[in-house]
Amino acid sequence: MTSEDQEPDAPIAAVAASADVLRHPEAGEHLLTTVERERAARFRHEAGRVDFTAAHILVRLCAARLLGVPAARLTLAQNCPDCGKGDHGKPYLPDHPEVHVSLSHTRGVVAAAAGHHPIGVDVELAGRGGALTDVAQRVLSAAELHLVEAHPEPARAFLRQWVRKEALIKIGRTSLDTLASVDLSALPLDIPADAPLLSRYQDLYLLDWADGPQGAAVCAVSTAAPRVVPLTPGAPGA
Structure with missing residues (x-):
């Protein structure tokens, strides 16, 4: 499946270095709510604060592109279905309940997505794959x-399945306790370096891509075919 299958109003996703997001013309901590600024201030290390801030800005940029409005007009909130608190959990736009949003951040790299259909996104650095393989037996199906x-690069292959399953959690299709029951063995593990790859799992579209400049694995999952958009300086196609 290729980008030709995607609709013009498809959900959109973006990935970028945290520093690039903060250089975007619309970026700035003024976009953050008081709750977000308080959460950012609690990070012990500056790098963590930067990644958190960049992810929360990038998701606004995605939603702004989708809606055709300035990012400054969008308020982002979160809600935890388990404890009911609003300082963590699933992100949403209180003023645009029809829009679904998702965000993810790792060391120096952030990803975000927005759409009129449910969507989840996850990003992980390839260099962290070795540590993640320790949990492979708990989160992967037998197949x-x-x-x-059996893959020539097991850590990279595991990382691809990991970002897929994390994105599935964010869209509400599985949980940390049931990851092994989701079998994605029919999907390819090797993603072309020059273009995202769109696949199907049940009624879902999975958009996988390898972000070369950042050395990151990314996956966006939605009930409609997502597309990747450039939103920051230096992004391909920007």
């Missing part, structure tokens, strides 16, 4: 584990 262990 997935076999393919990952």
Whole structure:
């Protein structure tokens, strides 16, 4: 499946270095709510604060592109279905309940997505794959584990399945306790370096891509075919 299958009003996703997001003309901590600024201030290390801030700005930029409005007009909130608190949990736009948003951040890299259909996105650095493989037996199905262990680069193969499953959690299709019951073994593990790859799992579209400049694995999952958009200086196609 290719980008030709995507609709013009498809959900959009973006990934960028945190520093690039903060250089965007619309970026600035003025976009953040009081709750977000308080959360950012609690990070012990500056790098964590920067990544958190960049992710919360990038998701606004995605939603602004989708809606055709300035990012400064958008308020982002979060809600935890378990404890009911609003300082963490699933992100949403209180003034645009029809729009679904998702965000993710890792060391120096952030991803975000927005759409009129449910969507989840996750990003992980390839360099962190070795540590993540420690949990492979708990989160992969038997078929997935076999393919990952047989792959020439098991850590990279596992990372691809990991970002997919994290995105599925964010869209509400699985949980940390049920990841192994989701079998994505029919999906390719090797993603072309020059273009995102769109696949299907049940009624979902999975958009996988390898962000070369950042060395990151990214996946966006939605009930409609997502597309990648450039939103920051230096992004391909910007």
